Amino acid sequence: MPDKSVAIxxxxxxNALFCILKPHICxxxxxFLLGIILVPLRSxxxxxxxxxxxxVAALITFKRPLKRDVKPLTGWRRFMCRTVMGFxxxxxxxxxxxxVVVKGKQASSAEAPILAVxxxxxxxxxxxxxxxxxxxxxxRSETLATPIxxxxxxxxxxxxxxxxxxxxxxNTILEISNRAKSGGRWxxxxxxxxxxxxxxxxxxxxxxxxFVPGVPVQPVLLRYPNKLVSxxxxxxxxxxxxxxxxxxxxxxEFLPPHIPTEEEKQNPNKFAQSVRTVMAKSLCVPVTxxxxxxxxxxxxxxxxxxxxxxxxxxxxxxxxxLDLKWDNVKKELENFATIACSCKGGRIRIEEFxxxxxxxxxPALQELFSLFDRDGDGTIDFREYVIGxxxxxxxxxxxxxxxxxxxxxxxxEDNNITLEEFAGILRSAVGVCDLNVSKLFxxxxxxxxxxxxxxxxxxxxxxxxxxxxxxxxxxxxQRYQGLLGEGPDSDAISHCCNDSPSDHQxxxxxxxxxx
Numbered sequence: 001m002p003d004k005s006v007a008i009x010x011x012x013x014x015n016a017l018f019c020i021l022k023p024h025i026c027x028x029x030x031x032f033l034l035g036i037i038l039v040p041l042r043s044x045x046x047x048x049x050x051x052x053x054x055x056v057a058a059l060i061t062f063k064r065p066l067k068r069d070v071k072p073l074t075g076w077r078r079f080m081c082r083t084v085m086g087f088x089x090x091x092x093x094x095x096x097x098x099x100v101v102v103k104g105k106q107a108s109s110a111e112a113p114i115l116a117v118x119x120x121x122x123x124x125x126x127x128x129x130x131x132x133x134x135x136x137x138x139x140r141s142e143t144l145a146t147p148i149x150x151x152x153x154x155x156x157x158x159x160x161x162x163x164x165x166x167x168x169x170x171n172t173i174l175e176i177s178n179r180a181k182s183g184g185r186w187x188x189x190x191x192x193x194x195x196x197x198x199x200x201x202x203x204x205x206x207x208x209x210x211f212v213p214g215v216p217v218q219p220v221l222l223r224y225p226n227k228l229v230s231x232x233x234x235x236x237x238x239x240x241x242x243x244x245x246x247x248x249x250x251x252x253e254f255l256p257p258h259i260p261t262e263e264e265k266q267n268p269n270k271f272a273q274s275v276r277t278v279m280a281k282s283l284c285v286p287v288t289x290x291x292x293x294x295x296x297x298x299x300x301x302x303x304x305x306x307x308x309x310x311x312x313x314x315x316x317x318x319x320x321x322l323d324l325k326w327d328n329v330k331k332e333l334e335n336f337a338t339i340a341c342s343c344k345g346g347r348i349r350i351e352e353f354x355x356x357x358x359x360x361x362x363p364a365l366q367e368l369f370s371l372f373d374r375d376g377d378g379t380i381d382f383r384e385y386v387i388g389x390x391x392x393x394x395x396x397x398x399x400x401x402x403x404x405x406x407x408x409x410x411x412x413e414d415n416n417i418t419l420e421e422f423a424g425i426l427r428s429a430v431g432v433c434d435l436n437v438s439k440l441f442x443x444x445x446x447x448x449x450x451x452x453x454x455x456x457x458x459x460x461x462x463x464x465x466x467x468x469x470x471x472x473x474x475x476x477x478q479r480y481q482g483l484l485g486e487g488p489d490s491d492a493i494s495h496c497c498n499d500s501p502s503d504h505q506x507x508x509x510x511x512x513x514x515x
Contacts, residue, residue: 038097039243045095053088054148056080061154070157072186081134081155089130098127099247104254106132109188112218112257113180114210118279119200120192122238124250125222128190129156131252132220135188136179138172138209159189177213190220193272195292200224203280205291206272214265216257219279223251255282291315297333301382306337307346313383322390329386336385347379357466358440368470389465397468402461405471406454416451 060077073081093100106115115135117128129137139158144150159175162168179186193206210217226248242248258278264271280287293315301307318324339356340348350369354361372380372388380388409417409425423437444452444460461467 038246039240042095042097042243046092049088049092049095050148053085053092054151056084056088057151057155060085061151064154072182073157085152085155086130086134089134093127093130096242097245097247098124099249100127100131101249101251102131102254103251104256106254107216107218107257109184109186112216113182113188114176114213114215114217115188115190115220116193116206116210116217116275116279117190117220117222118192118194118203118206118276119198119222119283119285120194121197121200121222121224123235124224124238124242125192127250128220128222128252132188132190135190136186137190138176138192173209173212176209180213180215193276196295200285202286202288203276203283204287204294205289206276207292208268208272211260211264211268211271211275214260214268214271216259217271217275218257219255219275219282221251221253221255221279221282223253223283225249225251253282255279289317293319293329297329300330300333301337301346306340313386318383318386322387324386324390332386332389333382335389336382339385340382347381348385349379353380358437358443364470368466371469393465393468397461397465401468401472402458403454405461406457409452409457416453417457418451422452 060073060080064073064077072078115132117125129135134156137153137156137158138161139153141160141162143153144158144160146153159172159179161172165171176189176191179189189210191210193210194204195207196204198204226245255278258275260271260274264274276287294313297313297315313329315329319329336348339352340346350361350366353369353372354365357365359365369380370376371392372384374384374387406417407413409421411421411424419438419441422441426437426440441452442448444456446456446459
């Protein structure tokens with residue numbers, strides 16, 4: 001007998017699927033049909049515009065220095081840049097099918113020397129430079145070497161940022177300040193304060209470069225009403241989707257200039273937050289304390305086979321509070337990945353924590369784990385790991401502590417730690433009498449000599465700060481017992497670990513309490 005429920009529900013399911021897929025099928029069909037006609041025509045048009053634009057850009061920048069004694073364009077060069085290059089720029093974006101809608105009024109250079117544009121989602125955002133009259137921009141020095149487009153960028157006389165120059169950030173802020181306070185000699189400076197591309201769903205933390213000069217800043221908003229234009233797809237896919245559309249609308253809105261208060265002039269971070277709040281309110285999107293560095297950490301997390309969201313730590317907050325640099329956090333992410341690579345969701349459970357330390361789950365280890373697990377959910381995420389290592393472990397991992405710990409292990413004072421010495425103290429510190437420490441001992445014993453020298457011990461301690469808190473707790477406990485006149489009971493430790501657990505279970509529990 002046939003299954004009536006299947007016979008009844010299958011047509012309904014097919015109709016539902018058809019209703020869901022129909023708009024997408026129609027959209028894809030429309031793009032395909034338009035693409036056959038529009039993509040070739042627009043590609044030819046774009047190439048023709050580029051062929052005309054390149055020699056004009058080469059003429060404007062002929063014998064113009066890129067660095068050091070850079071002066072603003074004047075005379076015929078400035079006229080050609082603003083009129084001819086501006087016209088060709090508009091023509092280029094028109095050839096791609098862009099329809100620009102401008103709202104508000106752009107302030108003059110005297111009213112607002114700096115334009116802050118957000119959200120930044122794709123290379124199409126360069127259209128705001130054309131609409132704003134080709135102001136100066138901030139760009140990486142490597143971009144100038146890009147064929148064809150590097151020459152166009154030189155016409156804007158950008159403020160160059162170099163990753164190779166350690167003073168680049170300081171010099172960039174100084175140059176932005178000089179141009180912003182030039183009294184109109186330089187054109188306005190256009191900056192994307194987010195510092196990276198996002199998906200436009202929120203505004204991330206603004207970098208402070210645009211706000212350090214303490215001059216009025218005009219917020220500029222970018223909107224792309226078209227559904228197909230998305231900053232989350234690849235460069236090629238985004239370009240192809242755009243060329244396949246009949247037209248692409250971009251809305252550029254100039255908000256009133258934000259004049260900083262005296263407090264904001266002294267505090268660029270507060271100035272940036274005020275401007276971001278105004279822009280987010282106009283865009284009807286939330287703000288988040290994540291930054292460009294968080295995006296870099298997300299990419300690094302993906303490369304380390306972790307979930308990309310594992311790299312989100314609110315870098316600005318955590319670096320400011322803990323005085324951490326990018327390289328420090330990146331190194332901690334690599335260390336975190338060695339522990340969490342086998343975990344689902346990129347969070348460390350106590351089993352992985354114990355396995356990494358090559359120690360069993362014991363009360364002492366659970367206490368250490370709870371110090372890392374700040375929210376008490378039974379796992380350690382990357383943010384908690386960074387805070388734990390920085391606040392708990394590294395301050396405890398001093399030269400004095402390492403020397404004290406080595407002397408504590410080196411019972412016979414021969415400047416070497418044997419497996420028996422290492423096992424005896426570590427079993428007492430962890431509170432586990434049947435602890436197998438051979439794997440950990442062999443890892444510290446780098447040359448495989450069967451004993452640990454001070455250099456080997458120190459090298460391992462510096463590269464594994466997670467042990468520091470465990471050792472310092474034990475050392476403090478020994479000092480406390482010394483003040484009480486008890487002293488470390490090495491004989492009791494040896495007795496505990498040599499006898500069978502069934503013979504002295506009560507004594508073992510007593511020893512753990514004493515330790």
